[in-house]
Amino acid sequence: MKRWIKWTAGSALLLGVVVIATAASGLYLAEQKRNRYIDIKPRPVAYTTDAQTIERGRYLYASRGCTDCHGAQGAGREFVNDGKGTRLAGPNITPAGVVARYQPEDWNSAIRHGVKPNGRPVLVMPSEDYNRLTNDDLNALVSYVRQLPPQAGTTPAVIELPQPAWVLYGLGAIPDAASRIDHQLAPSRPTAAGVTLANGQYVANMCIGCHGADLSGGKIPGGPPDWPAAADIRPGTSSADSALARYPNATSFVNMLRTGKRSDGTAIQVMPFESLGQLSDVDAQALYLYLNAPAGSVKQDTSSSAPVGATKSSANTAPSGSGGLRLPG
Numbered sequence: 001m002k003r004w005i006k007w008t009a010g011s012a013l014l015l016g017v018v019v020i021a022t023a024a025s026g027l028y029l030a031e032q033k034r035n036r037y038i039d040i041k042p043r044p045v046a047y048t049t050d051a052q053t054i055e056r057g058r059y060l061y062a063s064r065g066c067t068d069c070h071g072a073q074g075a076g077r078e079f080v081n082d083g084k085g086t087r088l089a090g091p092n093i094t095p096a097g098v099v100a101r102y103q104p105e106d107w108n109s110a111i112r113h114g115v116k117p118n119g120r121p122v123l124v125m126p127s128e129d130y131n132r133l134t135n136d137d138l139n140a141l142v143s144y145v146r147q148l149p150p151q152a153g154t155t156p157a158v159i160e161l162p163q164p165a166w167v168l169y170g171l172g173a174i175p176d177a178a179s180r181i182d183h184q185l186a187p188s189r190p191t192a193a194g195v196t197l198a199n200g201q202y203v204a205n206m207c208i209g210c211h212g213a214d215l216s217g218g219k220i221p222g223g224p225p226d227w228p229a230a231a232d233i234r235p236g237t238s239s240a241d242s243a244l245a246r247y248p249n250a251t252s253f254v255n256m257l258r259t260g261k262r263s264d265g266t267a268i269q270v271m272p273f274e275s276l277g278q279l280s281d282v283d284a285q286a287l288y289l290y291l292n293a294p295a296g297s298v299k300q301d302t303s304s305s306a307p308v309g310a311t312k313s314s315a316n317t318a319p320s321g322s323g324g325l326r327l328p329g
């Protein structure tokens with residue numbers, strides 16, 4: 001009996017040592033990852049002040065998630081505070097904030113690649129959602145933000161995570177945006193506005209950060225433990241049990257985006273409805289069309305790197321290749 005007790009105590013002690021060592025290793029690796037240098041050479045963003053471009057930028061800022069983290073006026077805001085150690089607040093991105101000294105290429109680096117001007121990764125920023133922006137749309141978004149009136153940030157930028165989350169980040173279980181992006185992938189080619197599959201696929205890029213590159217859903221990277229998993233919204237995979245099955249037509253789907261509620265009136269958690277509700281009817285209907293496309297009618301390029309021996313265009317220079325709808329064959 002005494003031998004069994006000693007064996008159990010010894011095993012528990014060994015397990016404790018392993019847990020402590022793993023945690024220490026994870027925290028060390030997290031610090032290394034946060035301070036790693038990411039070598040990209042982003043192309044400069046074109047600044048413009050023409051009214052049409054600024055209006056397009058205003059629409060993108062309002063409908064693509066920027067307001068959820070930075071506020072409607074860009075002065076920053078707290079967007080997560082679960083009272084359990086997770087608190088996140090986006091920075092002030094008016095000319096009086098962190099972007100005051102940004103050069104034209106720094107905007108591309110931060111927004112499209114998730115990399116700070118100093119080459120370090122931007123944490124929490126969902127750059128994978130913006131990596132596929134066309135050059136014109138990136139230019140429009142930046143041009144709009146640059147003309148925002150300077151404001152003193154009411155909430156300082158904050159990234160507070162529980163220690164276990166930092167351990168998981170260090171061990172690779174929670175990736176940052178920069179590690180999820182193919183930095184050599186060319187920007188999307190311009191896609192005409194309309195209720196089309198091509199436009200729907202372009203709009204669906206804003207869903208990648210939560211639903212994954214292939215939109216298959218699952219645990220949201222970096223989200224608090226009590227957040228529900230993102231739904232599987234892959235085109236051509238809808239079934240009676242899927243989230244999309246709740247919306248039999250575009251009207252019901254668009255109403256969900258506008259209200260944040262399912263067809264049965266129950267509220268949906270986590271999704272950024274403040275921005276989703278600002279999608280135009282055309283973009284919202286195109287998104288519905290794309291997400292409900294029949295199996296085999298669309299094909300997503302979800303690879304994070306090119307096949308061995310393939311030649312890839314760079315997102316840092318100019319657009320090339322097909323960035324819109326991919327048809328089989």
